[in-house]
Amino acid sequence: MIPWFKNVKPHKDIRDGHLDESIFAANLSEVASGKGRDIYTNPEMFFQKTFFTSGLKSIAKRVINGLNGGQDSENRIVSLQTGFGGGKTHTLISLYHIAKVGKEATENEFTSKLIKEIGKPKFDSANVAVFTNNTNDPIQGRKVKGAKIRTMWGEIAYQLGGIDGYNLVKENDEKLVAPKGLFKQVLENNKPCLILIDELADYCVSAASVKVEKGSLMDQTISFLQELTSAVSETDNTILICTLPASKLEITASDLGAQILTALENRLNRYGATQKPVEDEEVFEVVKRRLFEDLGESKETEKVISEYSEMYHSLFAEVPEHAVKTEYKDRMIRAYPFHPELIDIFRLKWASNPYFQRTRGVLRILGSIISDLWKRQNSLTGNNSLIHTSDVSFSNLEALSSQITTLFGAGYDAVIQADVSGPSSNAFYIDNEVKSLGTNNITQGIAATILLGSFGSQGQNKGISLSDLKLYTIKPESFNHNDINGALDRFEEKAHYLYYSSATQKRYWFHTKPNINILINQAKSDIKNSDLEAEILKRISDKIRKIDLFNVIVNPSQDIPEQQKPTLLILSPKYIISQNDIDEKIIKLIENISTKKGKSERIYRNTIIFLGCSEIGINKLNSDIRDYLGCQKVNQEYSFQLEREQKDDLKQKIDDNSKQADNSIAVAYNQILKFTGSEGIKALQLKQFKSSIEDQINSNLINELKNEEWILESVGLNFLKKNNLTPSIENSIKAKDVYEAFLRFDDKPMIIGIKSIQSSLQKYCYNGEFCIAAGDGKSFTSYFLKENIPFFDVNDETYWLIDKSLKPILKDTYSTSPEEETNKSGELSDGETESGSGPEEIKKFKSLIISGKVPLENYTDLFQCFIAPFSSAGNKIEVEMKFKIKSSENNPITESMKQYKDAKESAKQLGLGFEEE
DSSP: OOOGGGTOEEOHHHHHTOOOGGGGSOOHHHHHHTOSOHHHHSHHHHHHTOOOOHHHHHHHHHHHHHHHSOOOGGGTEEEEEEOTTSSHHHHHHHHHHHHHHGGGGGTOTTTHHHHHHHOOOOSSOOEEEEEOTTTSBTTTBEEETTEEEOSHHHHHHHHHHHHHHHHTTHHHHHHTOOOSSOHHHHHHHTOSEEEEEOSHHHHHHHHTTSEETTEEHHHHHHHHHHHHHHHHHTSTTEEEEEEEESSGGGTOSSHHHHHHHHHHHHHHHTTOEEEOSSOGGGHHHHHHHHHEEEOOOHHHHHHHHHHHHHHHHHHGGGSOGGGGSHHHHHHHHHHTTBOHHHHHIIIIIGGGSTTSOTTHHHHHHHHHHHHHHHHTTTTOOSOOSSBOGGGOOGGGOHHHHHHHHHHHOTTHHHHIIIIISSTTSHHHHHHHHOHHHHTTTHHHHHHHHHHHTTSSOOGGGOSEEHHHHHHHHOOTTSOOHHHHHHHHHHHHHHOSSEEEOOSSSOEEEEOSSOOHHHHHHHHHHTOOHHHHHHHHHHHHHHHGGGOOSSEEEESOOSOOOOOOSOEEEEOOTTSEEOSSOOOHHHHHHHHHHHHEETTEEOSOOSSEEEEEEETTTHHHHHHHHHHHHHHHHHHHHHGGGSOHHHHHHHHHHHHHHHHHHHHHHHHHOOEEEEEETTTEEEEEEOOSOOSSHHHIIIIIIHHHHHHTTSEESSOOHHHHHHTTOSOOSSOOEEHHHHHHHHHHOTTSOEESSHHHHHHHHHHHHHTTSSEEEEESSSSEEEEESSSOOTTOOTTOTTEEEEOGGGSOOOOOTTTOOGGGOOOGGGOOOTTOOTTSOOOOOOOEESEEEEESOOOGGGHHHHIIIIIHHHHHHTOEEEESSSEEEEOOSSSOEETTOHHHHHHHHHHHHHTOEEEEO
16 A cells, blocks of 8 residues: 555645735635635636535526526525534635626636536526625625725615616615615616625624614615515515524634524524535535645545555454445545544534534644645655554644644643643653654554543543544554554653543543642552552551451561460561562561560461462552552542542542452462471462452461461371370370460461361360360269360360270260179179169259359350260250259250269369259
8 A cells, every 4th residue: 555645645835834814714704805815706717626516506607597596595695504604605606606697607617517417597697696704794894996885785786786776775875774665766777687605604793883873774774685685575576695503612602603693694594595615425525625736546446445445344343334335435535545434523523613623623623634734745654555544643733733722621731731732742652662662653653542532522422432542543564453552551651741542442632720640649659668668558458357267466566465376467568578588688687577476585486377479479569558548648638629520530440449459469479488496488379369358367377377287277196195195004194285385385286276286186085086084184983985075175184185994994884784794893783782772863953043153165065065975865844044944754864874973073073053853
C-alpha cells in the first residue's frame, strides 16, 4: 500500500502551507458585491471545487424552473434550515452563480453535467438580490448613488430594480415601516429575479434596538418577510431562498432569539418548504472536492480499503461490530484518503455544539491537518495509507487547538500541553520511554484520538470506547492491537487530565480539571517508608483476630512472655528475608526471641515460629500500599473539591487498592522461620496464596507446617518411644512432663495444643500400650488401662504413665457369675460369708444425683462418665442443673455395678456432689 500523499494531491495552497483559513468562510454579500476571493466570486473556479450534493441539485432545479416560469408558489419559496456550517451559505453562492450565468451554464465544463440533470435555464441572466446580516447596518443604513438605504425592503428593491425599484418603497424605507401591497410591483418590474436572504435572524437581533413607532425595526422586518413571501407566491418567474439557524443558540441565548426564530419560521412556512442542502453521507464528497485537486487512482484506493477491511475482520471482537460490515467498507472508500472516523468525529460529535460550523469548520480543520502532514511526509513513520485521528499533531495545528479552546474552553490548552502533544506531554514521555510504543507514537496517537472524541456526548456514551480507539488508530501491518491496551494502562497512571469510566467496556475522555490520578500521584510522592510500614502492620494487626490456631504477635519486641500455645510472630516489613541468604540481623533477632525472655533464658522454646516478608514480594506490597494511602490522602484533603463522578471513582479506587494491598500482604509474607539449637534457622517458603493473610495463615501456612511435620496434631507412639517418653517397669513418666517436652525442647516438632498430647496418651492407654495412673509417682489410687480416663488433664501433676504390668489385678466381684465361683485356694463360694452367715444383702438405690460445677473444657466428659454408661444399661436419666439417674425395674442401680463405681469415682475426682437415695 502506498501512502495517501503518493496517490492524492491537495490543492496548491494546502501543499504550499499557505493556508488562509478565510477561504473556508464563504461570504454571500462579498460575492454579490464582487469583492470576495476568486474561489467564491469566479463562477468557474467556484464550481470546480464544489460537489453538487443531492440537496443542492434539488434546490438548483427549483431555482431554474422557478426562474423559467410556470411553477407553483410552494416550489418558489424555500427555507434552508441547518446548523452552523451546514452548507447554507455555500448553497446560496451556488444559486447566485447559476442565476447569473443563466444559459451559459450549459457550456461550462463544471456545470454542464448538473444542468443536464436539473434542466436548462431559459433566461440569459436573472436579477439577483442578496441580503445578509452584514449587507445593511440597521442604524447607519447603506449609502448608494442617489439614496441612503436603511431597510431590507429598500435594499432588495434597489438591488433588483436600481434607483427606480428603490423609489417604489422609498418612503417606507425612510420611515422604517414595512410596505404593504407594494412589493409585488417591484418583482413584476424585474423578473426573472432571485432573492437570497442569509442570516436574517441575526440581523433581526440587531434591528431590535432600532425604535419604530411603538415597536422596533425587528418587528417591521419580520412583518416585511410576510409581505415578501406573499408577493413572491403571486409573481411568476421569482424565487425566494432564505436561510434560518437550526437553533436559537446560534442567534442569542436570550428569549428574544427564540421569539425571532419562531416568528421567521412561521412566515416562511406559510408559503414555502424546508430543504437540507447537504445530506450526512455527502459530507465526504464535499470535503474531498474542497481540499483535493486530484483524488488519485481508484485502484489504489480500493487496494488500501481492502487491506483495512481484512484487518477489521481479523480483529473482529476488538473493533465495533459495524466495522466488519460491507457498508463500512463503502464508507471508507467514500472518505478516502481520510479514515471516515476522522471526519465523523467532527461531523457528528462536534456538531452537537451549536457554535461549530459543520461544513466550514470541518474543512478548516481537515485542511490544516493535511497541510501539516504534507509538510512532514518525509519524516512520517509506519503505515500512512489513510489519515487517522491518531495522525493529528496538536503542537503543529494552531487552528485545531484554537478551535477546541474556543468551543470547549481555554483550559484545554493545559490539557494538550500536559498530556496530549509536544515534548513535555505525558503521551510523548511514555512513547519515548517504551520503544515498542514510540516506534509508531502509539500513546500520542491515542491521546489525540481521545481528545478529539472528548466532546459531543454525555452520560454512559461520554468519551470514546476501547473498541472505538482501536478502530480509529490501528493500521494494517503496523502494530498489534494489544499495544493499545499497554499504552492505555501506562497513560491511565501518568495522565493529568484523563478520565475513564469504570464500566466493563471502558470509555475515555479529557477534562480541564486535573483527574484524581494526578492528585493521587502527588499524594503518593509525599508518603514515607515509615507510613508504608505502619499501614502494613496495622492491616496485619486488624486481621489476626480471625486466626484460629496460633496466638499471633505482630512486630514483636525482644521481650516476648513465655508462650505455651503455638505462637506466630509476624515480623515488621523492614525485615526483608532473602530465601538464599538471610540477613544476620534477622538471624540474631529470631535467635534472641526464641531463646531469651528479656534477660533470662526462655523455658518454652518450642512454641514460637516466625513469618516474614520476602525480598521478591516487598516491592509489589509497598507499591500497592502506597497506592492505597495516596487515594486515602486525596479523599481526606480534596473530598469537598471533587465532583460526584470523581468521588465515586475515588471510592472505587480505594476499595480496589485496599483489596489488592491485602492480597499483596498475603503474597509477600511467605517466609516461615524457626530457630532450633541444633540446626539454627530453619525456613519454609509458601508457594500457594490466599487473598488475605488470615486465610493464608489459617489454610496454606498451617497445611504446609503439617505437611513438613513442623507441627503435629497428634504424637505417634514410636516418636514417644524414640524420645524416651514412654514408661518402663523401672521408670514411670509424669504425663505433664511428656506435654512439657514438646513445649520446651526445639529438637521436636511443635504441637497444635494440649489436646495433641492428651488425646494421644489417652489413645495409647485405651489401646493397652501403657497404663495411666493417678498418684504421686510412688503410690497410686486409680489405674486406667484399656479404658477412657474421665477428665484427663496432662497438666494435672497426679497423672503418670506407668508400665501396664504395674497395674494391680483386682477381683471384679460384680462381673463374675455363680458358675465361675469355686472353693479352690480357700475362696468363698457364692452365697457364703467368712462367718458362714449366708449371702450379704446388696444395697439398691432409687436414684443417683450428681451435681456441682464443671469447667467448660470438661463438659464433654459428663456424657462419657454419667449419661452414656447408664443410658446404655437402660436407666432413665433426667438432666437438669444436675444429673439424676433413676433405677428401673429391670435395671436397678446397685453398689456392685461398674457404672455406679465409675460414676462415684468420677464425681469424686471432679469434686461433684454424689447423692444416693
